[in-house]
Amino acid sequence: MKPIDLRMEGTHQGAIEIARNRIIFIIVLFTIGFLMLAVKLISIGIFQAHSSSYYPTVNSNGSLLMARADIVDRNGVVLATNLKAPSLAVSKRNLKSPPKEIATKIAAIFPEITYDDVMKILRNKANHSWIKRKLTPKQLYAIKQIGDPGLEISDAEKRIYPHGRLLAHVLGALNIDNKPLSGIEAYFDGELSDPAKSEEPITLSIDIRLQHILNQELSLYKEKFLALGAAGIILDVTTGEILALSSLPDFDPNDGKGPLSKVELNRILQGSYELGSGFKTFTIASGLDNNVIRQVDSYDATYPLRVGGFTIRDDHPKKRWLSVQEIFVYSSNIGTIKIAQDIGIEIQKEFFEKLGLFSKTKIEVFEKTSPQLPKQWGPTELATTAFGHGIAVTPLHLASGVAAMVNGGRLIPATLIRKDIVPAALLNFVSSKVKPDNTSRQVISSKTSEIMRKLLHFAVEEGTGKKAKVEGYEIGGKTGTAIKPFENKRGYDDKAVISSFISIFPINDPKYLIFAMLDEPQGIEETFNLISAGMTAAPLVGNIISRVGPLMGIPTTHKGEKEYDDFMLVSGTRK
Amino acid sequence: MIKIFAAFAILTVMISIGSVYSLKQATYNLEEKKRDIRAKILMDREEIKVLKAEMSYLSRPERLERLSRRHLVLAATTTNQLAQDVGSLTIRDNIQLASRPVDNFQLLLPRQKPFLKSFLKNKKSAHLVKFDQSINREKEVPTSKENFNLKSLYVNNIIKTGN
Numbered sequence: 001m002k003p004i005d006l007r008m009e010g011t012h013q014g015a016i017e018i019a020r021n022r023i024i025f026i027i028v029l030f031t032i033g034f035l036m037l038a039v040k041l042i043s044i045g046i047f048q049a050h051s052s053s054y055y056p057t058v059n060s061n062g063s064l065l066m067a068r069a070d071i072v073d074r075n076g077v078v079l080a081t082n083l084k085a086p087s088l089a090v091s092k093r094n095l096k097s098p099p100k101e102i103a104t105k106i107a108a109i110f111p112e113i114t115y116d117d118v119m120k121i122l123r124n125k126a127n128h129s130w131i132k133r134k135l136t137p138k139q140l141y142a143i144k145q146i147g148d149p150g151l152e153i154s155d156a157e158k159r160i161y162p163h164g165r166l167l168a169h170v171l172g173a174l175n176i177d178n179k180p181l182s183g184i185e186a187y188f189d190g191e192l193s194d195p196a197k198s199e200e201p202i203t204l205s206i207d208i209r210l211q212h213i214l215n216q217e218l219s220l221y222k223e224k225f226l227a228l229g230a231a232g233i234i235l236d237v238t239t240g241e242i243l244a245l246s247s248l249p250d251f252d253p254n255d256g257k258g259p260l261s262k263v264e265l266n267r268i269l270q271g272s273y274e275l276g277s278g279f280k281t282f283t284i285a286s287g288l289d290n291n292v293i294r295q296v297d298s299y300d301a302t303y304p305l306r307v308g309g310f311t312i313r314d315d316h317p318k319k320r321w322l323s324v325q326e327i328f329v330y331s332s333n334i335g336t337i338k339i340a341q342d343i344g345i346e347i348q349k350e351f352f353e354k355l356g357l358f359s360k361t362k363i364e365v366f367e368k369t370s371p372q373l374p375k376q377w378g379p380t381e382l383a384t385t386a387f388g389h390g391i392a393v394t395p396l397h398l399a400s401g402v403a404a405m406v407n408g409g410r411l412i413p414a415t416l417i418r419k420d421i422v423p424a425a426l427l428n429f430v431s432s433k434v435k436p437d438n439t440s441r442q443v444i445s446s447k448t449s450e451i452m453r454k455l456l457h458f459a460v461e462e463g464t465g466k467k468a469k470v471e472g473y474e475i476g477g478k479t480g481t482a483i484k485p486f487e488n489k490r491g492y493d494d495k496a497v498i499s500s501f502i503s504i505f506p507i508n509d510p511k512y513l514i515f516a517m518l519d520e521p522q523g524i525e526e527t528f529n530l531i532s533a534g535m536t537a538a539p540l541v542g543n544i545i546s547r548v549g550p551l552m553g554i555p556t557t558h559k560g561e562k563e564y565d566d567f568m569l570v571s572g573t574r575k
Numbered sequence: 576m577i578k579i580f581a582a583f584a585i586l587t588v589m590i591s592i593g594s595v596y597s598l599k600q601a602t603y604n605l606e607e608k609k610r611d612i613r614a615k616i617l618m619d620r621e622e623i624k625v626l627k628a629e630m631s632y633l634s635r636p637e638r639l640e641r642l643s644r645r646h647l648v649l650a651a652t653t654t655n656q657l658a659q660d661v662g663s664l665t666i667r668d669n670i671q672l673a674s675r676p677v678d679n680f681q682l683l684l685p686r687q688k689p690f691l692k693s694f695l696k697n698k699k700s701a702h703l704v705k706f707d708q709s710i711n712r713e714k715e716v717p718t719s720k721e722n723f724n725l726k727s728l729y730v731n732n733i734i735k736t737g738n
Binding site: 216 | 588591592595596599621624625627628629630631632634635636637640651652653654655656657658659660
């Protein structure tokens, strides 16, 4: 069948043609429009890369918390961390409740803010004003319970030190604007505030358990002897790591104020003292290492010595000839000066410089002082520095130096950062195999170091440090009682002393060095009013060792070992 | 023919447009989910931080010491509770030690009774020891063992009743 082809003619035909053309025109328009839509849709779907910038991110550095890294101790215990601490502000325009009611409620939540304080804030002209910064979670909850839209809470953070005062001097503190004031916080501010490293904590060499023991014993003895201050340090002589560092009085880093007065300075790193007899270790080691003296040599310590207008006496006078061993063990000033005179100024100076006593320590904090050295080196200075007067160094200088005397002669710069990063579970097995690091320098021969160990051991067994003895452990140590110079005038105050004791244990295989000092201890009945280091600082260190030893699993040794049988104290003969 | 082809082409374009759109939408949903999870992770991390700080605060050595003194009958180890090694715990010579290869935690292995050893030292022939031991047993066992048991029973009872 053929389709019928109908055609109109005349005026009708013209009208239909126009209608048709218009319809086609509209169809074409719509087709083009839909095609464009389709092309656009395909191009969006296929060609345009999916970009996350369309969506809001949580924070530019990917964390809700301001990125300041934690600080942990060598076993991973958190020492400093950032927590949310919102701030409270008031916007008077949005306030719904009457100001008096709000003031009453707020004053009830914060003990340090009174009703009048809040009213003052509410009455002033500014619309938006702060009431309290760094709220605790409890306070935040209480504020939310009030439920007034005018009370605005904004996110902020606070640095928290869970251990409070315990490590104040090492960690330092942040102020209220989270800017570091001192300590590790200030020294490692770059690393700690680096957003890329916010998840990597800084691991200190400090062991919080040892820190507690040191701190507790120091504060106990500070009270006991009514001392102005006390300070101590526990050092690993094989690695140079500081396991505990304490200085009293201290401050609370959570306050955001840092050390306020001169009293609160870090005595171990900032205080430079004439530390007294501890220096005899260096003088004798220098003599032995430079082959100026031998153990069996002896010196006349019968009469006091006059040097540069001062008369120098022995604190424990024997009034006879003393061998080098005896000079050290009985802490004879006269004998030590005579040894120093044999050594000579140049060698002595060079030796002190080699031990790093002439420059600042390399410890990782900014607040450390340079030693105070004699302006010129004459016979008087040679004599006084030999027994630790006329030269003021920080206790850390002395500790690092003595560590080098006993660990085989290597001077290892003390550090606050843990050296061997190994999992805590493996620590016991790995720590004994820690390789000696490359930063150390040989300052005396290992043979001299061995002699020094014996001398130090004997000073505890027979000499001035008897009170530091601990049953089961063989320890070495040297007392140091130094008279303090007057603050305002020349000369020394006989009644004000710095009593210190530096000790190493176990002495046959040195591991820990423990230093403790008391600033101006007062005599008490128990010590017959004596304030010498042997009576004050030595028992303090003894107590610390008796607690640290078992904790760190240092095996005890039996008494009366053969090793020291041939090592007798004999009266010296003329050289 | 051309109509079928055109219809097929339009259908294909429609289907592909639809699938691309749904794929896009699914990706967007996943993206949103990811964002939510990331926010949750951050919140959890924050909470972990709080908990760690709290853990550190609650396990302050000073606090643990105080609590242990109040609640436990334990004291800190003293130096006379430590020994250099297991061997120094016994006065016996010729001891045997055993340990697992991993931790090197040594243990004393049980040995002959000391009285036998001292006997062995004095008398050199082995069969004499056996002989002598049997005689000892015959003599001692009936009386002493009974007494011992009685005594230990008595002691145990006292401990139990707390008298």
